[in-house]
Amino acid sequence: MVLQGGCLCGAVRYRLRHPRAAYWCHCTICRRASGSAALPWVTVAREDFEVVQGVMATYASSPGVSRGFCGTCGSPILFDMAREDAVDVTLGTLDDPDQLTPTHHIWTSTALAMADGLGPGLPRHAAEAE
Ligand SMILES: [Zn+2]
Ligand SMILES: [Zn+2]
Structure with a gap:
């Protein structure tokens, strides 16, 4: 499965394969980085994510963590933790986000009440999923 996506203004385009x-x-x-009540992500091996147009700006949101976004329009795109072999891509920047369906929630210990209706019935993890 190969999926494509990009930022709001179109300056940054990417391709990913083998969503995990x-x-x-x-x-x-994630709330601050996106301005949203919760943020859906797709995980892929680092080598399965490729920027095919433009250059992402980056911000070190925690030690060893880089967040990639479009430096022109600000769309958040990538979460890259140096010690992991995988990266996370914002589901909402895919050209067809409905090709993937989130299967669980993480960090529900800080979930907002207004996000209750998202992904009803899915497993909820207080922090990271194991
Ligand atoms: Zn952009
Ligand atoms: Zn997060």
């Missing part, structure tokens, strides 16, 4: 997982993150950092 999709999930909702309710952490406070």
